[in-house]
Amino acid sequence: MFDPKHEPRNTNHETPMHYEIRELKDHVGEIVDVRGWLYNRRGSGKILFLQVRDGTGTVQAVMGKNDVSEAEFNIGKGLGNESSVIVTAEVKTEPRSPIGVELHVKKLNVLQDVKDYPIQISEDVPNIDWLLDRRHLWVRSKVPHAILKVRSEVVQAIREFYYQRGFVLYDAPIFTPASCEGVSTLFEVPYFDEKAYLTQSGQLYGETGAMAFGKVVVFGPTFRAEKSKTRRHLTEFWMVEPEVAFLELDGIMDLAEDQVRYVVTRALDKCKEELKILERDTSILERVAERFPRVSYGEMQGVLQKLKADFAASGDEKLVKLSGDILKNGLGDDLGAADETAVGIHYKRPVMIHRYPSEVKAFYMKRDPADPNFVLCVDVIAPEGVGEVIGGGQRADDLKYLEEQVIKHKIPPETIDWYLDLRRFGSVPHGGFGMGVERCVQWITGCEHVRETIPFPRTIYRTKP
């Protein structure tokens, strides 16, 4: 019978069975093949310790001088890091091993003996730019490997969260006719005899899906030609964008909170090993179990004023410095990076800030009936300096209002008319949000740079490798 857990295998029992390193603990006493790459080598004149990794783990293969032929021993002695090998060995219990077992080599088959592998084994990340130039090799190293495993789990958790709730996966196009939000910079690409633009959000398309399916989720890459040079920005990143018909702001906040809680909890549960390798202090992550504070923009101004005063008087050099930048943008304006950092320090868990002034938000946001100077939007701010991981809200559903907004924001009517059709033919209250996958992974892993959370980061100065 087909077993989805296992790759097709050699079933010829005259040769040893191949196992992944993570499975070895279940095969003590068997002679097995392990296929992989030499992570590191230690040894003496008469015994060699080969650290072999295969992507599922690392195991130590012990090679005594009398266990193999002299030729094989000498080859093993000279093997360079990242040499590709197939080791035939007996699996033995070993209390000193981190995975509980080690291999006693019977036969060493070298596929390629590598010399001068450029990346050395090191746990610090001294020169990220140098390593990113070698990203195609760096992904083999422990730390990037662990981060990308977490990313994989996060993406899987997101997909399952929405699938379980009956959302339809609804793919938005990458080539788009023009700006979705009108303000941010777009990548322009030639498209036969015309110009097209790479998408900076699938949201407007998501809204069409909400009217067709009720609940949809757009999940794909997004492109922003902003010349940002910070540890939170990429020019190409992945975004998950749910969009739901008949959902109003409180429901949107419930959905965002549930989703963040689900993804973080799942990563904590499934990525214990990886988070240990990353030396991640998970205490703040565990606080996602609590309710996320929901604070309006207006209330937050007061909180920030108090934090500014408290930090300035704290005597803590870092907090005093931060206090100088709090509310730097002034009342009525968007929050700055320092404000988000302060919010994180204060609440120590994700915080939802809702009802921003309409001027600082996009044209399609619905006005708050209680005070039309504000819109029914919500940002989720992650603590520990990561900042905004989610932005979203309730969409304007009134045709006349949207038509005014289109004129006010100087959006070419012919590029947006199809969107206005959604308000002509059965308009309903609806909304959703977008979550940046990389920022979410950045928070979970505690990464300094968002660049480390995607296999091949694209930034203003990097399109290689």
Place this chain on the structure above:
RNA sequence: UCCGCGGUAGCUCAAUGGUAGAGCAUUCGACUGUUAAUCGACAGGUUGCUGGUUCGAGUCCAGCCCGCGGAGCCA
């Protein structure tokens, strides 16, 4: 675009204006229980570029190039 920091061996960093240095990695050697092994040895350089001051510049000055961090904008 603006502000700040930086560029010395493959990597991380030293070097009052006076012979260009160390640790790690590489290469070679020693060791039968190492976990980023340890110990010993060899090798490794147009000090980002151009010009200037000086008897003498990695160091001081001017210009340029490149990189990083932050702001703005955003997820």
